[in-house]
Amino acid sequence: MMTAAVLTGWKSPLVVKRVQRPECRAGEILIEVKATALDAFDVTISDGRMRDQTALPQPQDPPLILGHEFAGVVAALGAGVNQVSIGDRIAVYPLLTCGRCLPCLSGHENRCSEFRGYVGVNIDGGLAQYARVPARNAIPLSPGVTDTQGAFVPGALGTAYHAVMKRLGVLPTDTVAIVAAAGGVGIHAVQLAKRSGARVIGIDVDDARLARVAELGADHVVNARDVDVVEAVRELTGGRGADKVLDIVGTDITLLHSFTALARGGRLCVMGGAPGARLALDSIAILQKEAEIVGTLGTTRADLTEVVELLERGAVSAVLSETHPLSEAPAILARVNAHDVFSRIVLVP
Ligand SMILES: [Zn+2]
Incomplete structure (x- = not known):
């Protein structure tokens, strides 16, 4: 027994x-x-x-x-x-x-x-x-x-590693934005992106937890309850946007913000999913950015x-x-x- x-x-x-x-x-x-x-x-x-x-x-x-x-x-x-x-x-x-x-x-x-x-x-x-x-x-x-x-x-570490290292393909020159950075997977994704040499923007909705995200290596943290996330990412990148975005939430609104916050040539990696959530995009927006959208699974x-x-x-x-x-x-x-x-x-x- x-x-x-x-x-x-x-x-x-x-x-x-x-x-x-x-x-x-x-x-x-x-x-x-x-x-x-x-x-x-x-x-x-x-x-x-x-x-x-x-x-x-x-x-x-x-x-x-x-x-x-x-x-x-x-x-x-x-x-x-x-x-x-x-x-x-x-x-x-x-x-x-x-x-x-x-x-x-x-x-x-x-x-x-x-x-x-x-x-x-x-x-x-x-x-x-x-x-x-x-x-x-x-x-x-x-x-x-x-x-x-x-x-x-x-x-917490394994799925973050697959997403950041294998699917997002973070480079030392990248600015990486992580949506839900204060979650269990997010805080490990922040560390992995940081140790790859990237500049990391942690996005979440709780100031106390975002303070921990900063302690664990994020260069910048953004509280999505207080500010416009897309504007905040653009401000932090001189208007370019983030080279890589990891979206661990995957709702209609976070997906749209994540895509819009991407730099030209950027890559969005979808990690979170909600049944029925849609990324509604103008096809021209995708081609003008030469954007890549990838998923990460386990x-x-x-x-x-x-x-x-x-x-x-x-x-x-x-x-x-x-x-x-x-x-x-x-x-x-x-x-x-x-x-x-x-x-x-x-x-x-
Ligand atoms: Zn098999």
Whole structure:
């Protein structure tokens, strides 16, 4: 048996209870969980809103153990597993992929043709003492990376890394604007853009959190509640606009502002999405700017391995706000839902 925080019904609070410890099947590993981070995606899942995403595999019906950002120690191996050993410290790659299609084989498993969903959505996740995942989802942690840092690798750091380094392609000469810079992904995106040599403008709506964004490396911060974001970015860039914009919100209004704030030849990377949100653009505006609009989707295993290397070198910080025992998972998820968490809270079984 083991202790887990279980979603027993859609829109229900989590229940901490004793449940059966999973047994490894062929190709799987059992992980003794050491640290799990919660984020807004956990709220989306527990509300049952993943069922509206008809293009994605449907979530596992409750009872479901949430937790898609976690790290731990390999505790048991299923038949045929030889890429990891018992006792290895790992973070968990959260996407369930086939491992056989062309995108998977070419290192773009976030675009898997037979995508099967997420750990903590489509199979039980890391809000428990133990979790069972496919062995290929293990990302080795180096000795200098803590378990808590490991919980930032799959999500807050990993998705920011994929967006900033692989999709936005930040250059040292760039001015980069990040929309929702004070969110858990945003503050890590700010750090990654800054360490790439770029000038960084952090945009969000809370002065206290924007002060933290500035501490973490943003050259300028803009409160979108107080000023016109497009005007502010133009002022900070001598009228040119930003070379790269990362929009982690993705509503009609932020997308339009993000595009309008782009410099000529600029690139907009769409990271956040809201069902039904539209970017309504004059085609001439796109061609006159020679603008590029790209999307960013999750992470790859290579991204997570590179993030572990950056943590090992001390080149990025995992921005932890608090640590709590797993038994407090229901209260912490309620706080995430109320936007009462800066960056990430980590839960420890
Ligand atoms: Zn695949």
